[in-house]
Amino acid sequence: MTYENILVNTENNLATITINRPSKLNALNKATIKELRDAFEEADFDKRIKVIILTGSGEKAFVAGADISEFADFSEEEGGKLAAQGQALLFDFVANLSTPVIAAINGFALGGGLELAMSAHFRIASDNAKMGLPEVSLGVIPGYGGTQRLPQLIGKGRAMEMVMTAGMIDAHKALEYGLVNHVTTPEELISFAEGIATKILKNSSVAIAGAIRAINANYEDGVDGFQKEIEEFGNCFGTADFKEGTTAFLEKRKADFPGE
Numbered sequence: 391m392t393y394e395n396i397l398v399n400t401e402n403n404l405a406t407i408t409i410n411r412p413s414k415l416n417a418l419n420k421a422t423i424k425e426l427r428d429a430f431e432e433a434d435f436d437k438r439i440k441v442i443i444l445t446g447s448g449e450k451a452f453v454a455g456a457d458i459s460e461f462a463d464f465s466e467e468e469g470g471k472l473a474a475q476g477q478a479l480l481f482d483f484v485a486n487l488s489t490p491v492i493a494a495i496n497g498f499a500l501g502g503g504l505e506l507a508m509s510a511h512f513r514i515a516s517d518n519a520k521m522g523l524p525e526v527s528l529g530v531i532p533g534y535g536g537t538q539r540l541p542q543l544i545g546k547g548r549a550m551e552m553v554m555t556a557g558m559i560d561a562h563k564a565l566e567y568g569l570v571n572h573v574t575t576p577e578e579l580i581s582f583a584e585g586i587a588t589k590i591l592k593n594s595s596v597a598i599a600g601a602i603r604a605i606n607a608n609y610e611d612g613v614d615g616f617q618k619e620i621e622e623f624g625n626c627f628g629t630a631d632f633k634e635g636t637t638a639f640l641e642k643r644k645a646d647f648p649g650e
């Protein structure tokens with residue numbers, strides 16, 4: 391598939407999706423959101439792809455937010471729809487993907503940009519990154535899951551302060567808060583992400599998908615995460631990956647998972 395606003399590179403079981411509107415600091419307009427959905431869907435469907443890295447092009451921004459020029463004159467109804475459609479199309483879709491998604495935050499991750507990074511399964515950042523949810527400075531609130539995922543990741547009080555002040559935190563503060571798992575230099579960001587991806591690739595993609603579903607169940611209303619874990623644990627026993635993983639261990643060799 392060809393895209394106008396994103397770049398997709400697939401190599402060695404790894405897909406790197408780069409948001410590519412650097413002149414607008416990679417702001418998420420409608421077309422970019424749709425292209426991202428298509429690219430994530432395509433990568434998840436491709437059984438060769440075992441990890442997805444998401445980043446932004448240029449040195450300045452991961453994503454500087456939703457494209458403000460597209461919604462400045464929206465009505466209440468249109469605003470509600472914008473959030474509902476965006477969450478369903480991209481943000482919830484990414485969070486619930488079976489393929490692990492690592493956000494490599496290479497600069498500003500603001501508003502929808504931070505919300506997109508928070509939809510990824512975990513995040514790493516370069517030391518020039520700046521993160522925030524500045525929506526209340528525009529008279530609106532985060533609408534792509536930010537009011538839910540930020541407190542889940544950093545705690546209620548810190549999330550309240552970040553949202554109320556509309557302020558930005560730097561990469562080291564984000565590390566201290568647990569918003570990102572690692573901080574690197576800008577030059578090392580992608581190779582560091584690829585290093586983590588290489589470790590993930592060695593493991594059973596089928597078991598990883600089950601683990602993602604079980605962990606996510608902890609954050610779903612009305613779902614018993616422990617029960618979900620039991621179900622997913624049981625399901626593993628019927629997979630070829632489990633047979634290979636346990637057989638390889640007993641034969642004292644490295645597992646070569648079929649991914650089934």
Ligand code: COA
Binds near residue numbers: 455498
């Ligand atoms: N939506 C639309 N366009 C955006 C954008 C956004 N969220 N963020 C940046 N841009 C555009 C700017 O309008 C500018 O376009 P132009 O050159 O055609 O005028 C271009 O990207 C470069 O941005 P600029 O503001 O000139 O860069 P800067 O280095 O001075 O400031 C930021 C960087 C990130 C501080 C500033 O762009 C900003 O505050 N952006 C909005 C952040 C935000 O509120 N996001 C939440 C949206 S809900």
